[in-house]
Amino acid sequence: MTDLLEQDISAAPPSPAPAATSKSRHRSEAFARRLRARHAAERRFRLAGAAAVALAALVLVLLLGSIVARGGSAFWETRIRLEVTLDPAEVADRNYTVLLRRALHAQFPQVTDRAGRRVLNELLSSGAPYELEAMVAGDASIIGTTRTVWVRADDEIDQLVKGRYRRDLPESERGLSDAKIAAADTLMAGGALAQGFNTTLFTAGDSREPEQAGIGGAIVGSLLTLLVTMALSVPVGVSAAVYLEEFAPKNRWTDLIEVNINNLAAVPSIIFGLLGLAVFLGFFGMPRSAPLVGGLVMALMTLPVIIIASRVALKSVPPSVREAALGIGASPLQTVLHHVLPLAMPGILTGTIIGMARALGETAPLLMIGMVAFIVDVPHGLTDSATVLPVQIYMWADSPERAFTERTSAAILILLGVLILLNGAAVVLRKLFERRW
CATH class of the missing domain: 1.10.3720.10 (MetI-like)
Known part of the structure; x- marks a missing residue:
């Protein structure tokens, strides 16, 4: 019986070693195919994540870019230079609007009709007289003299200088008259129209007039x-x-x-x-x-x-x-x-x-x-x-x-x-x- 068992054992093929079996399994085509599929899935997942981040960054850049393009110019305001003669009688009556309009009309001697002067008056902000009044209140010695002052322009002129109005459109579609554009161009050509930092945006309260509104x-x-x-x-x-x-x-x-x-x-x-x-x-x-x-x-x-x-x-x-x-x-x-x-x-x-x-x-x-x-x-x-x-x-x-x-x-x-x-x-x-x- 012992001899028969020994013969059966010797006749049986030797079992492969565990290490050799694992090594052959790892080298099989099926395993390599699964490994490539897993690596491809990981790459796709990384690409999807990178694409999501890139898309979010792009949308953020577009959003911020749109806001900056629209609001960046608000940090600058347009002002008009005027040679104002501070008549003591007008100052006593607080007719600062009259003083400013006289100085503005003096730069357009060719405009004599009421309609033309009305257009010139609309170039000034409604808050310009208060600026002049504050200047006189700060230094009463300037009364009776002629001073160069820079006062705030109307919001339409400000938007024109900033390129918000299309000049190639007809007057009826533009929202700004040709007469105002011509007057603003004349002031700009003479150096009487310039832009400066808009401190009003940070110091003033709300207003019905855009050029005077602040936060x-x-x-x-x-x-x-x-x-x-x-x-x-x-x-x-x-x-x-x-x-x-x-x-x-x-x-x-x-x-x-x-x-x-x-x-x-x-x-x-x-x-x-x-x-x-x-x-x-x-x-x-x-x-x-x-x-x-x-x-x-x-x-x-x-x-x-x-x-x-x-x-x-x-x-x-x-x-x-x-x-x-x-x-x-x-x-x-x-x-x-x-x-x-x-x-x-x-x-x-x-x-x-x-x-x-x-x-x-x-x-x-x-x-x-x-x-x-x-x-x-x-x-x-x-x-x-x-x-x-x-x-x-x-x-x-x-x-x-x-x-x-x-x-x-x-x-x-x-x-x-x-x-x-x-x-x-x-x-x-x-x-x-x-x-x-």
């Missing part, structure tokens, strides 16, 4: 609104996050609170505007269109964002920090205030800045509480009537004048710049205070 009031209103928002939402949000994460017991009530906080972060912003309209304006009777009310509404909107971001930052602190502090005798409150909270500060700052950036770019809640009002004066307090930058953009976009399209794009560029700065500050602060474990 100074909207910027101040946005700053006051953000001041109220930050003063309310940051301490309340961080305190709520610390309590929920470090001290609150884990039960059904805290779970319900956490679910509602997460839900509030996804609620449409206009709902907070309706809440502010019903509570702050309707019930408490607070002033309408005021930064105080706008800040309260924005604080309600940004509070869930700050709470969630602060809780995530607190969770990122290693438990060993808490255990070490408690081990050397620190109380739970001392542990949180002296150790956990400082280490979580980068994430808290990031969430706070992102929340403020979101509040700065919101429009719908503020429309509901009346901050869409026409505000000419720059606000000086929390209860003064004001508007904010996004609402100002919304109002200008609805204006029919050609020059307001230019100013709308310029205001969008300024708002985008502020948002980029805020998000950049969040990144810098996070990198500056971040601790790696």
